[in-house]
Amino acid sequence: MTITAPDSVGTLRDGAFGPARSLVCRECGTERELGPHYVCHECFGPLEIGYDFGTVTREQIEAGPRNIWRYKALLPVPDDIEQSPNLEPGFTRLLEAKNLGAELGIAKLWVKDDSTNPTNSFKDRVVACALSAARELNARVFACPSTGNLANAVAAAGARAGIKTVVFIPSDLETPKQVNSAIYTENLVAVDGTYDDVNKLASEIAGEEEGWAFVNVNVRPFYAEGSKTLGYEIAEQLGWRLPDQIVIPVASGSQLTKVHKAFQELVALGLVEAKPYKVFGAQATGCSPVATAYKDGVDAIRPVKPDTIAKSLAIGNPADGIYVLDICRATGGTVEDISDDEVRDAIVLLARTEGIFTETAGGTTVGVLKKLTETGQLDPDLETVVINTGHGLKTLDAVSDRVGPAATIAPTYDAFVAANLI
Numbered sequence: 489m490t491i492t493a494p495d496s497v498g499t500l501r502d503g504a505f506g507p508a509r510s511l512v513c514r515e516c517g518t519e520r521e522l523g524p525h526y527v528c529h530e531c532f533g534p535l536e537i538g539y540d541f542g543t544v545t546r547e548q549i550e551a552g553p554r555n556i557w558r559y560k561a562l563l564p565v566p567d568d569i570e571q572s573p574n575l576e577p578g579f580t581r582l583l584e585a586k587n588l589g590a591e592l593g594i595a596k597l598w599v600k601d602d603s604t605n606p607t608n609s610f611k612d613r614v615v616a617c618a619l620s621a622a623r624e625l626n627a628r629v630f631a632c633p634s635t636g637n638l639a640n641a642v643a644a645a646g647a648r649a650g651i652k653t654v655v656f657i658p659s660d661l662e663t664p665k666q667v668n669s670a671i672y673t674e675n676l677v678a679v680d681g682t683y684d685d686v687n688k689l690a691s692e693i694a695g696e697e698e699g700w701a702f703v704n705v706n707v708r709p710f711y712a713e714g715s716k717t718l719g720y721e722i723a724e725q726l727g728w729r730l731p732d733q734i735v736i737p738v739a740s741g742s743q744l745t746k747v748h749k750a751f752q753e754l755v756a757l758g759l760v761e762a763k764p765y766k767v768f769g770a771q772a773t774g775c776s777p778v779a780t781a782y783k784d785g786v787d788a789i790r791p792v793k794p795d796t797i798a799k800s801l802a803i804g805n806p807a808d809g810i811y812v813l814d815i816c817r818a819t820g821g822t823v824e825d826i827s828d829d830e831v832r833d834a835i836v837l838l839a840r841t842e843g844i845f846t847e848t849a850g851g852t853t854v855g856v857l858k859k860l861t862e863t864g865q866l867d868p869d870l871e872t873v874v875i876n877t878g879h880g881l882k883t884l885d886a887v888s889d890r891v892g893p894a895a896t897i898a899p900t901y902d903a904f905v906a907a908n909l910i
């Protein structure tokens with residue numbers, strides 16, 4: 489059996505996808521069987537996972553492991569998922585950011601710090617769910633097109649799971665992100681083109697080759713559900729409550745839509761109280777097709793050619809962009825963008841106020857939080873969460889000319905005093 493075989497579903501083991509019931513078209517609601525499918529046959533809309541949740545309680549979740557599998561009853565994974573080797577991502581810190589809050593004038597601010605995941609970005613969450621699907625579908629190859637972090641997460645998870653990996657990246661990617669993939673896999677493929685070109689190539693390969701699980705292409709519905717765990721964790725770590733406002737970076741837009749889905753599921757299951765909350769999207773101006781559509785008041789996203797240091801957000805044609813617009817508008821949030829210089833400033837600001845070194849994506853999110861506050865789009869009196877999705881050591885070049893030694897001195901006490909540092 490291979491992942492692209494039409495009868496693959498017939499040979500699935502019982503409970504392969506846990507509480508997942510079917511694939512449901514986001515546009516027309518048409519359902520089809522669970523499998524390596526991602527496009528609706530009726531309308532070409534994207535498919536997502538539909539569930540039959542049983543009873544899920546706070547106690548049951550709290551008794552689970554300190555990683556995303558504590559929410560396995562809400563994910564398309566088998567009940568024995570913890571037995572299969574994986575990177576066990578998640579349950580990252582939710583830190584109260586008093587210094588940054590004071591700096592920005594926000595009364596109650598939290599940073600959800602996903603830079604501490606196994607490969608230092610939130611992508612370990614989505615990849616863990618995609619790996620489970622790939623395994624259940626007997627995929628031979630675990631693969632992805634990536635803006636960097638996804639390739640790191642796929643290569644590492646595949647190594648641990650003992651499955652062959654192939655990861656595709658744009659050839660102009662930062663060296664640390666290239667090394668962070670190549671260290672885990674022999675098959676890092678650099679493609680001369682933008683991420684959108686790499687993505688198109690991956691779709692073509694997925695259509696031609698048998699047995700390949702492309703995490704964000706043919707098993708994307710399973711992959712995308714991993715982002716829900718960010719939303720579950722934030723609510724649980726707040727003491728089973730939803731925040732009033734949340735600021736989330738937007739590349740494809742998947743993470744933002746799934747954090748919202750997670751909050752809605754928690755309300756529907758009675759695990760948190762229903763309440764209004766606003767969702768804000770963050771982009772870098774050099775790749776801001778969703779922010780542009782938001783500001784123009786239109787429903788369609790016009791693709792752009794990315795030109796920004798926030799490479800992990802550099803998707804010019806975001807698959808879930810229109811859903812990000814819907815969610816931000818419906819909840820009373822907005823989509824905002826900032827310049828690369830503001831991204832750099834925000835990386836330094838977060839580091840100097842909270843001791844958290846974020847990559848350019850997090851600089852974008854924190855910088856947008858600042859702009860939203862300064863422009864009155866965000867209410868500084870409401871409890872706010874900002875998501876840090878990646879680690880600064882992967883994008884050192886972005887700030888290497890902003891920070892450095894205050895002085896270079898001879899190894900003598902006199903030289904130290906003469907430097908007049910403190």
Ligand SMILES: *Cc1c(COP(=O)(O)O)cnc(C)c1O
Binds near residue numbers: 611637638741850878
């Ligand atoms: C991939 C990525 C995102 C955004 O992901 P989408 O779900 O595609 O919007 C944000 N931050 C970092 C660091 C990423 O690697």
Ligand SMILES: [Zn+2]
Binds near residue numbers: 513514517518530533
């Ligand atoms: Zn459809």
